[in-house]
Amino acid sequence: xxERIVKQLMTSVKCTGCGQKYEMRDVKIIGNHGDLYFLQxxxxxxxxxxxxxxxxxxxxxxxxVSDLMDEEFTKFNQAAAPxxxxxxxxxxxxxxxxxDFSGLFGYKKV
Numbered sequence: 001x002x003e004r005i006v007k008q009l010m011t012s013v014k015c016t017g018c019g020q021k022y023e024m025r026d027v028k029i030i031g032n033h034g035d036l037y038f039l040q041x042x043x044x045x046x047x048x049x050x051x052x053x054x055x056x057x058x059x060x061x062x063x064x065v066s067d068l069m070d071e072e073f074t075k076f077n078q079a080a081a082p083x084x085x086x087x088x089x090x091x092x093x094x095x096x097x098x099x100d101f102s103g104l105f106g107y108k109k110v
Contacts, residue, residue, distance in 0.1 A: 017048035
């Protein structure tokens, strides 16, 4: 894929620091190996710099890469999509969550 197209695709991505969309001049392609591209982006608004690894290809249907077992994939693929109440419940939970994942999953701190 042409480097110009890869840079153009990056203009739809926003800086995680300030939310500004990248411009083509903000993107430097460090290299690629087939469809795998290594990019450096520098936000023109807040000057944050990031390294991005992206798979860019023109296939209509990309292969699914997953570490799920077949039965897990089927279970989650057939599950209902989260609804508004699910999102609100998660928001309410995370609002007061102290970040203790060990305690959340029942592990003792070492």
